Amino acid sequence: MLLFASRHSGSDIELQGIILFLSSVIGSCSGSSIGVCYGRNADDLPTPDKVVELVKLQNIKYVRIYDSNIQVLKAFANTGIELMIGIPNSDLLPFAQFQSNADTWLKNNILPYYPATKITYITVGAEVTEAPSNISALVVPAMWNVFTALKKAGLKKKIKISTTNSLGILSCSYPPSAGAFNSSHAYFLKPLLEFLAKSRSPFMVNTYPYYAYRDSPTNVSLDYALFESSSEVIDQSTGLLYTNMFDSQVDAIYFALMALNFSTIEVMVTETGWPSKGSAEEVDATPDNAHTYNTNLIRHVINDTGTPARPGNELDVYIFSLFNENRKPGLESERNWGIFDPDQTSIYNLDFNGRAPVDVTTETNATNSNGTWWCIASSEASETDLQNSLDWVCGSGNVDCSAVQPSQPCFEPDSLISHASYAFNTYYQQNGATDIACGFGGSGVKTDTDPS
Incomplete structure (x- = not known):
């Protein structure tokens, strides 16, 4: 150089x-x-x-x-x-x-x-x-x-x-x-x-x-x-x-x-x-x-x-x-220049819309000692972004989304943001409850309030 x-x-x-x-x-x-x-x-x-x-x-x-x-x-x-x-x-x-x-x-x-x-x-x-x-x-x-x-x-x-x-x-x-x-x-x-x-x-x-x-x-x-x-x-x-x-x-x-x-x-x-x-x-x-x-x-x-x-x-x-x-x-x-490993695990979370904070911790587990963090769908995300994220979580993300299907326990309320929040939080908890597990291209946000 x-x-x-x-x-x-x-x-x-x-x-x-x-x-x-x-x-x-x-x-x-x-x-x-x-x-x-x-x-x-x-x-x-x-x-x-x-x-x-x-x-x-x-x-x-x-x-x-x-x-x-x-x-x-x-x-x-x-x-x-x-x-x-x-x-x-x-x-x-x-x-x-x-x-x-x-x-x-x-x-x-x-x-x-x-x-x-x-x-x-x-x-x-x-x-x-x-x-x-x-x-x-x-x-x-x-x-x-x-x-x-x-x-x-x-x-x-x-x-x-x-x-x-x-x-x-x-x-x-x-x-x-x-x-x-x-x-x-x-x-x-x-x-x-x-x-x-x-x-x-x-x-x-x-x-x-x-x-x-x-x-x-x-x-x-x-x-x-x-x-x-x-x-x-x-x-x-x-x-x-x-x-x-x-x-x-x-x-x-x-x-x-x-x-x-x-x-x-x-x-x-x-x-x-x-x-x-x-x-x-x-x-x-x-x-x-x-x-x-x-x-x-x-x-x-x-x-x-x-x-x-x-x-x-x-x-x-x-x-x-x-x-x-x-x-x-x-x-x-x-x-090691990748954003993801070949198994699609995030190395760190990037928001290609430029909305994410710069100082997000990328290496440590962000769940507090009482385990009271959840991941929900952002109210600012577009329907298209939420749907794309939901489709990925329930597909490549290996989350069982049967609970949000019609007549199943978590179907109500029947809204995209509710179903996405269920899927996001399930993925988040299954993947160590780290910050990068609640990214979804800016469509996910963490909360310490129980969304259920």
Whole structure:
């Protein structure tokens, strides 16, 4: 993670900062969004249809997958959930070599499921500049072939094409105004940025404040990485004030784009998050920190806060990831970025609507010594959210809901909120009466008053 770098001249940067600000004010904004990455590099994952149930329960509207798995595409049909699908690095060569390969892939893997499955983005390759073999030269030719295939099918304006990049594509990232792409990637970047500008597609980047903090804790405070800092870091070249590492990393990309005269390209964050468990040296990879980071991130994004260089600007972000993935190599943290374990047990509770408090305890049992806590349905939850949660609890949640069926003891009062409260509390008590067992995407609330 690059934290420090040389600066441009002050006058140039000041002018660039003004241009960025004006472009953010003039540009239209349709609202930022939060999605989640659905990786499948793990054992005993739930079937795709069960994953869809879980995603709906959490009110997640945007999902990124890393290939075009047919069973996954089928499972998301008619849900309204928007999918970003991927073409893996291992498949780049045939896509780059022949137009017919892209045409055939689109015909067999996309068109049979679209538009019932709402595919909005295709990523061609992932972090190719970090790949051990030099495959980056294949990316843009493959993108053009996929674009041509979409054009033939009349979908070039409905499905956008890009590729995901690591923050390591920058040679400088601090201060943000010094953001600059690594010149060694110029042969890849120039045609890529030209493609993105012409197709009006976003520059996709994976940003991880966790690594910036872990690798340089003397220069990056934990609070700054977690959106919890009470002080500000000033970019002396622009006067812009930063209260978190995430904004600093995103703005470094914006300044790097502007330095190459591609300021019209928007940035999309395709991965970010915080691990809940790490190796011995990764002491801050904890459920509490993961919960804090992602909760603050969600609030920051959905409030259309933007970044200091692009205040109020739309920013779409995907949290990594839905599940812990035990097949991944490396340090322990690599396998523990998930919100859920593969058995669908919550690692910590996240409210994708941004309503949950940040300081909810995620590790300890929250039931008091007398066992007088219950979990009930929130009166502020929508009927749709309650019904989705109720369906999940009585299905994948393994709660016996026969008692709320007609003529059964807990059927009355016959209302959705009453039936949901019965199911929520049963699930809550069966799963240790912890805070995370009363989440339900913000539809559940704890009470010390006996709801019966």
